[in-house]
Amino acid sequence: MTADKEPIVKRLRTIEGHVRGVERMVDEDAYCIDILMQLNAVQKALDQVGRMVLDRHLHGCVTTAIRSDDAAERERVIGELMHVMQERRK
Amino acid sequence: MTADKEPIVKRLRTIEGHVRGVERMVDEDAYCIDILMQLNAVQKALDQVGRMVLDRHLHGCVTTAIRSDDAAERERVIGELMHVMQERRK
Amino acid sequence: MTADKEPIVKRLRTIEGHVRGVERMVDEDAYCIDILMQLNAVQKALDQVGRMVLDRHLHGCVTTAIRSDDAAERERVIGELMHVMQERRK
Amino acid sequence: MTADKEPIVKRLRTIEGHVRGVERMVDEDAYCIDILMQLNAVQKALDQVGRMVLDRHLHGCVTTAIRSDDAAERERVIGELMHVMQERRK
Numbered sequence: 089m090t091a092d093k094e095p096i097v098k099r100l101r102t103i104e105g106h107v108r109g110v111e112r113m114v115d116e117d118a119y120c121i122d123i124l125m126q127l128n129a130v131q132k133a134l135d136q137v138g139r140m141v142l143d144r145h146l147h148g149c150v151t152t153a154i155r156s157d158d159a160a161e162r163e164r165v166i167g168e169l170m171h172v173m174q175e176r177r178k
Numbered sequence: 179m180t181a182d183k184e185p186i187v188k189r190l191r192t193i194e195g196h197v198r199g200v201e202r203m204v205d206e207d208a209y210c211i212d213i214l215m216q217l218n219a220v221q222k223a224l225d226q227v228g229r230m231v232l233d234r235h236l237h238g239c240v241t242t243a244i245r246s247d248d249a250a251e252r253e254r255v256i257g258e259l260m261h262v263m264q265e266r267r268k
Numbered sequence: 269m270t271a272d273k274e275p276i277v278k279r280l281r282t283i284e285g286h287v288r289g290v291e292r293m294v295d296e297d298a299y300c301i302d303i304l305m306q307l308n309a310v311q312k313a314l315d316q317v318g319r320m321v322l323d324r325h326l327h328g329c330v331t332t333a334i335r336s337d338d339a340a341e342r343e344r345v346i347g348e349l350m351h352v353m354q355e356r357r358k
Numbered sequence: 359m360t361a362d363k364e365p366i367v368k369r370l371r372t373i374e375g376h377v378r379g380v381e382r383m384v385d386e387d388a389y390c391i392d393i394l395m396q397l398n399a400v401q402k403a404l405d406q407v408g409r410m411v412l413d414r415h416l417h418g419c420v421t422t423a424i425r426s427d428d429a430a431e432r433e434r435v436i437g438e439l440m441h442v443m444q445e446r447r448k
């Protein structure tokens with residue numbers, strides 16, 4: 089993760105502000121359903137950041153590893169990818 | 179959402195700090211897989227907050243509405259609940 | 269779950285046929301991505317059935333329990349609801 | 359998807375039987391929560407099949423495409439992977 093990290097950092101900063109907004113809603117006794125809708129929105133924004141990081145990972149490390157002649161490294165990178173996506177579902 | 183809002187606000191504040199930590203990881207070129215694992219952790223923490231808010235909502239507004247004699251209000255509250263849970267899946 | 273169960277059974281029967289179709293795709297060496305897209309479609313159809321069952325449950329058992337004067341039963345029904353929705357997320 | 363397709367077909371056949379079991383539960387007026395728990399179990403079994411197909415895809419087509427010298431094909435395979443995983447979240 090080197091180039092083009094600015095758009096990812098920027099989105100995370102927006103998410104941080106969004107979480108702060110939800111804190112304020114809770115503190116000011118907003119309606120539960122409105123709080124839940126905002127939590128959903130934060131989750132979707134995090135999904136989007138996850139996709140950006142994953143896309144970068146596939147184009148970077150995964151491509152490099154799979155194009156290498158090191159079969160163990162190829163296996164390691166695919167295993168890691170499967171693991172992080174499985175975790176993601178929970 | 180009135181009583182016992184402190185534990186929810188506290189958790190959201192922790193999540194805010196966690197998101198800031200992920201920003202730093204991205205900025206310092208951490209390994210993509212490590213970033214994805216931290217994003218997963220943030221999302222699980224948000225799921226937990228969502229469950230706390232939902233539990234409160236079921237015990238509060240939903241119980242009050244369902245115990246009332248206003249059939250339209252009962253219907254409204256159930257519809258709203260279905261809607262927010264459907265959104266969450268996406 | 270008594271009245272109006274036909275539309276739910278009908279949808280489940282369609283899903284069963286859909287799963288059989290995916291089996292055939294795998295057996296005939298279809299492209300993995302096409303298989304994954306069909307698995308996604310089956311899961312969305314199951315989500316929809318889940319929503320129908322949940323909606324029925326909220327209008328039936330949950331409404332009855334919450335309108336009763338048995339506080340323990342109200343608590344039991346809400347706890348059960350929270351549990352089944354938490355399981356769903358995993 | 360050529361070799362080792364038997365375990366995948368076998369699991370899908372089990373899932374088909376599981377869906378048929380849920381149909382019977384609905385038809386026999388089983389408790390909604392029990393039906394929802396079984397639907398969750400079917401979803402998890404489908405998640406597992408999805409992971410098996412994805413793992414096979416990464417080791418097969420994705421590895422072949424990424425190791426090729428056709429940059430457009432590499433891009434196509436990664437784009438397809440991102441697309442199917444994004445769909446999966448919904």
